[in-house]
Amino acid sequence: MSEIILASNNKDKVKEVKQILCDYDIISLKDAGIDVDVEENGTTFEENALIKARAIAKITGKMTMADDSGLEIDYLDKAPGVYSARFMGHDTSYDIKNKALIEKLEGVEGQDRSCRFVCAIAVVFPDGRELVKRGTMEGLLAKEISGENGFGYDPIVFLPEYGKTSASLSPEEKNRISHRGKALALIKEELKNYA
Numbered sequence: 316m317s318e319i320i321l322a323s324n325n326k327d328k329v330k331e332v333k334q335i336l337c338d339y340d341i342i343s344l345k346d347a348g349i350d351v352d353v354e355e356n357g358t359t360f361e362e363n364a365l366i367k368a369r370a371i372a373k374i375t376g377k378m379t380m381a382d383d384s385g386l387e388i389d390y391l392d393k394a395p396g397v398y399s400a401r402f403m404g405h406d407t408s409y410d411i412k413n414k415a416l417i418e419k420l421e422g423v424e425g426q427d428r429s430c431r432f433v434c435a436i437a438v439v440f441p442d443g444r445e446l447v448k449r450g451t452m453e454g455l456l457a458k459e460i461s462g463e464n465g466f467g468y469d470p471i472v473f474l475p476e477y478g479k480t481s482a483s484l485s486p487e488e489k490n491r492i493s494h495r496g497k498a499l500a501l502i503k504e505e506l507k508n509y510a
Contacts, residue, residue, distance in 0.1 A: 317506075319438075320347050322371040322381035327466040328495075332380070335490050335499045339506075341380075349374060360384065360397060360435035361447050372439035380502070384434035384494060386468045388416065388456055390423055396433075399468065413460050413471045420456050428455040430472060432481070434494035436502050446505050450497030454481065465489060 318340045321332055329343045344350070353370045357363040360383040367381035385399025395402035395416075403412050420428055431453045438446040457473040462482025469482035469489075481489060490496045 318342060318377060320344070320349075320371055320375050320377050320379045322353070322367040322379055328382065331486075331490060331493075331495055332382075332499065334486065335496055336503060338503075344371070347375065355383065355397075357383075358397065360433050361437070361449065363397060364435045364437035365439075365445065365447060368437040368439040368445075372441070376441055378438065378440055380436060380438045382434055382436045382495065382498070384432065386416075386430060386472065387433055388420070388430040390420055390427055390429075390456075391416075409467050409470075410460070413468060416456065416468075417458060417460070417471060426455075430454055430456045432468070432472060432494040434498045436495075436498040438502060438506070440509060444509065446502065446509070448498045448501035448505070450494040450499070450501065452481070452492060452494040452497070 320342050321329055322344060323329055324344050333341045349371065351374065353367050355363040355366055357366055363383035364381045368379045372379035385396055387393040387396050403415060431451045433449065433451050435447060435449045454472040454474045457471045457480055460470040462470045462480040464484060464486065465482035470480055472481045474481060477484065
């Protein structure tokens with residue numbers, strides 16, 4: 316089984332990646348014994364994913380995968396975007412962040428509440444080859460927090476075709492249609508060509 320170092324310590328993200336890429340041995344930074352803080356100073360999700368993947372691949376010399384993901388709200392000029400994790404500060408709970416975003420769209424109706432989750436996944440191979448793929452999941456910013464599953468902004472992204480938020484989907488449903496699920500499906504397909 317091929318080993319991939321996942322440049323993340325986010326346990327929810329690691330769990331999702333392990334579920335989707337079940338044919339690979341996914342190793343988190345913690346499990347690999349790596350304690351390094353990589354500064355994500357890119358202006359796009361793709362740039363940030365590559366910055367992380369390159370940095371960890373340089374340390375380990377192994378195939379490394381990194382993702383950068385976030386929420387784009389059209390009414391807010393696609394904010395919080397690449398700053399999604401840092402929005403209102405790293406240590407601010409998502410409960411507070413989610414309430415703040417709902418408040419920012421008070422009085423905004425219908426399609427004007429359009430938003431999407433974006434995920435860019437980068438893989439850096441030991442021989443220097445690089446692979447980057449993007450997945451998105453379109454939705455509307457919910458008017459209230461709803462759902463017990465998922466993490467981050469999942470409770471405030473309403474998916475009209477499902478009639479519920481991303482946080483109300485089962486893990487299996489979410490992995491099939493989510494931004495990360497779509498990006499990982501593209502990566503999985505490409506990895507077959509990289510022996």
